[in-house]
Amino acid sequence: MNSNGEADLGQVVIGLNAVIVAIVDDQPKVLIVQHTQETLTAQHENLSDHSLSQNDRHEVLPFGPFYPMQHRTLESGLRSWVEEQTNREIGYVEQLYTFGNAGRDPREEAGGPRMVSVGYLALVQDTGPTAIDNALWQDWYRYFPWEDWREGKPALLDADLIPALRRWIDQAENSSQRQERYERTCITFGLEDTPWNDELVLERYELLYEANLVWEAQDPSHQSKSGNGRGTAMAFDHRRILATAIGRLRGKIKYRPVVFELMPPTFTLLRLQRVVEALSGARLHKQNFRRLVEKKGLVEATGKIESLTGGRPASQFRFRRDVLMERQALGVRHN
Amino acid sequence: MNSNGEADLGQVVIGLNAVIVAIVDDQPKVLIVQHTQETLTAQHENLSDHSLSQNDRHEVLPFGPFYPMQHRTLESGLRSWVEEQTNREIGYVEQLYTFGNAGRDPREEAGGPRMVSVGYLALVQDTGPTAIDNALWQDWYRYFPWEDWREGKPALLDADLIPALRRWIDQAENSSQRQERYERTCITFGLEDTPWNDELVLERYELLYEANLVWEAQDPSHQSKSGNGRGTAMAFDHRRILATAIGRLRGKIKYRPVVFELMPPTFTLLRLQRVVEALSGARLHKQNFRRLVEKKGLVEATGKIESLTGGRPASQFRFRRDVLMERQALGVRHN
DNA sequence: AATAATTATACTCATTTTGAGCAAAATAAA
DNA sequence: TTTATTTTGCTCAAAATGAGTATAATTATT
Structure with missing residues (x-):
């Protein structure tokens, strides 16, 4: 180690990758950026040709830089960037994993700095146009x-x-x-x-x-x-990051009430069930699901009724925010 | 953003903090480094005086540098450093959290680079002298x-x-x-x-x-x-990191069989129970604990008998390594 | 040698939770 | 009116859980 104790640590650049999840029509959607060969090489001029291979389209997770001068914490850096780029508030953010594998970013080979990226899972309520170039909401089962x-x-x-x-x-x-x-x-x-x-x-x-x-x-x-x-x-190791996110979210809904971050303020019990099913990729038993939800006291009826359901009108519920820290959850009972 | 797209990202240095856990005499122990005022200032000459406050002893988590040139992944960097410093194999490593808060390290104020540290939880089998200076195994309830x-x-x-x-x-x-x-x-x-x-x-x-x-x-x-x-x-935000580790480990033992990483190759059921109790900080119901362990098929009898138990000799068990991926766990049923 | 203390382990039993399903109620569409 | 569709209330067996009791195999003590 040299005199100031740090120089041989090597230069590292931190990036933030976000798996931004929303539900549209009972399907789990992820915000994905599609680069064509042209847009990609235009952005990163020193990218080696080999790394791009023959594909003319590259799908990547939204990437945001971390500015150590401006951001007090990693999470605030992520929040401000995502909220600015997507024009919506994010209800829930969870740090997923920090990926530091060598060779993740082909620019390293060209002598660039080691890229370490911190992956985040963000849950948002609705989908719509964002300020991110070439960003599209894609069904996550498209990748899996x-x-x-x-x-x-x-x-x-x-x-x-x-x-x-x-x-x-x-x-x-x-x-x-x-x-x-x-x-x-x-x-x-x-x-x-x-x-x-x-x-x-x-x-x-x-x-x-x-x-x-x-x-x-x-x-x-x-x-x-x-x-x-x-x-x-997907490009780089982004499909791995996405897999990490899906697995974590599937695990989490079983012991924490995170689903509600994806729901509108009021909803029927069937909509809630459809969202849980979309995330976990399995059908649930309707009556037992309701029993569970009510027993855990996670929701309360608003008194209003939703009549556009096709059959008997359903009563609308809202999430009881005050149980957030109780480590209560829905549990995913199979059909 | 400038022409190469990176210069304004600012310099960042990555450090690795490890919460290294072992069990000694049914107590949960964590490897802690104690710096006196002298050793601390000797290591970090440009550390501001204020940040140290009046305390003459500072307890910190073991810290290892990440060398982007040598380490292919963050985890391999951590493993090699911990194994080298502690002279023992680590059975289980889990990335906990990446902390990037400004002001975590007082050297930043003196113009040093932003320090981002990746916290890891490592479980080891036994304790003993390590190569880390001033490192001691401390009961984790000393801090909580x-x-x-x-x-x-x-x-x-x-x-x-x-x-x-x-x-x-x-x-x-x-x-x-x-x-x-x-x-x-x-x-x-x-x-x-x-x-x-x-x-x-x-x-x-x-x-x-x-x-x-x-x-x-x-x-x-x-x-x-x-x-x-x-x-x-503890110094800096290390008590927070330790709290994160304990909470994560307590949660994890309920759905993954990580306790066995802390156990010797063979053990009696009571020893296993005592270890789970040490981690979760609660007493368990003995008979039900045994029923659970056997039902899950996590262990198998070795046929041998441990006779130093004081009362009736207990049979020794070993962990069935092949269930590692099944997401089986002990569950923590209360007394 | 007898007795007490200690620990391991087998077994019981009431209660709760889960899995699976039936049936009635309330609506829209045909 | 009939049919289809959905919500919602209810049942019932099977499994899991919580809390014990009883007994066996030791060491320690008298």
């Missing part, structure tokens, strides 16, 4: 089609992913590696008697990555332009 | 005496903390602020009919901080040298 079990087990699993994983297991170099691959696959993909676990989003993505079954893992010469039906790819 | 309910409700609560919090509530400027303070206190400290929630470690510390009841919150002229019986203070 195997995660949506609301209409039953996705066909993709039995038709493609599981057979491909079995081939990967068989191609193991020795029996202990084969055994390990097999057990991980059983646990994450619910083979044999193991049940499907909706929280293992990241673990499943990482397994597919290791088995070379997702676009990001393949070397550029084998990458097919339009994807392989195994979900839309 | 109100969190240990194993011998019943800590007297400190009714004798000191709760009356002081009630005074703070009464001193609110208006009724809505009073209401808010009251509700937060009820929820975090289990007043009225609310039960005590062992996971709210950080929330309780933050409430005490806001109410000016912990040393770190008081301005230097009022700080008493030897502490105030409300737990030992």
Whole structure:
């Protein structure tokens, strides 16, 4: 270590990546930025060509810089940037994970500073035009089609992913590696008697990555332009960050009442159920869901009635803000 | 933004703070570094005097630098540093939180770079001499005496903390602020009919901080040298980081089998129970704890018998490593 | 050697929670 | 009116939980 004790720490630049989630028409949406080859190279002139590969479109998570001079905390930096860019208040922010892997940003190879980015999950109420260039609200199952079990087990699993994983297991170099691959696959993909676990989003993505079954893992010469039906790819490690966010949110709704951050001020119980289902990717048992919600005392009736439901009108509820710290939650009871 | 798009991001230095936990004699221990005034100023020559205040001893969490040139990932940087410094393998590492608050490190005021530190929780099996200067294994309830309910409700609560919090509530400027303070206190400290929630470690510390009841919150002229019986203070925001770690670990043992990372290879069921109790700070019901452990299939008998238990010999168990990804856990059923 | 103390472990039982479903009520559309 | 659709109240068996009692196998003490 040198005299001031720091110079050999090396230069680091901090970025903030946000997974901004909203619900539209009972679908979970994520704000995604689409760069064409032109917009990307225009922004980052020194980006090496190889890193872009043949794809002409790149989907990335919204990225914001962190200005140490202006921002007192990381979270305030994120909040001000997201609120400014999206023109809406964000109700809930949670720090997800800090990613510091070398090679995350191709500019490093060109001698740029090491990029460390802090991933955040932000929940917003509504969607609409934002000030972010080329930003679009995309269904998150576009990137993880195997995660949506609301209409039953996705066909993709039995038709493609599981057979491909079995081939990967068989191609193991020795029996202990084969055994390990097999057990991980059983646990994450619910083979044999193991049940499907909706929280293992990241673990499943990482397994597919290791088995070379997702676009990001393949070397550029084998990458097919339009994807392989195994979900839309994202640039850098952004699909990993998104998987982290989905898994964390699915876990969190089971023990904290975060769903309400995605709801309008008043709502019917069915809308609430549809939102929980959208996030967890599974159908729930209606009557039991209601029983649970009422027992936990998370909501209170407004007295008003919603009559646009098609059948019998439903009464409207609102969230009881004062239970926020009680670590109460909905719980996700299956159908 | 300038031409290369980065220069105005400002210089940032990344540090790694580790909460290294082990169990000794059924007590939860944390590795703490004690600096005297001399060792501290010797290490950081440009540290301003004010920031040290009158205390002659400063307790901090072990700190390791992150070298972007050498470390491929943040976690590998942490692992190599901790393993090297403690001379033991760490079984489990979890990223806790990234703290980037301005003013965390007093050297910033002297024109130093902004310090962002990534907090990690590391669980190790045994304790013993380490290569870290002035490092000591300390009971974590030394810093949070109100969190240990194993011998019943800590007297400190009714004798000191709760009356002081009630005074703070009464001193609110208006009724809505009073209401808010009251509700937060009820929820975090289990007043009225609310039960005590062992996971709210950080929330309780933050409430005490806001109410000016912990040393770190008081301005230097009022700080008493030897502490105030409300737990030992730590330098910077390290008691917050420690609170985050304890809360996270208490939550985690309820849904993931992380306790085993703190256990020796074989153990009796009572030892396992004592460790869970040490972490969660509460006594558990013995028979039900056993039923739970066996039902979840987390352990298997080794066939051997431990006869040093004082009474009837207990059979020894080992953890079934293959359930690690199943999201099984012990659950913490109260007594 | 007898007794007490200590700890492990098996088993019971009432209560609560969960999973799954039926049926009636209140509306819109045909 | 009928049909479809949705909300909402209710039941019932199975499983999980909380709180015990009883017994077994030891060491420590008298």
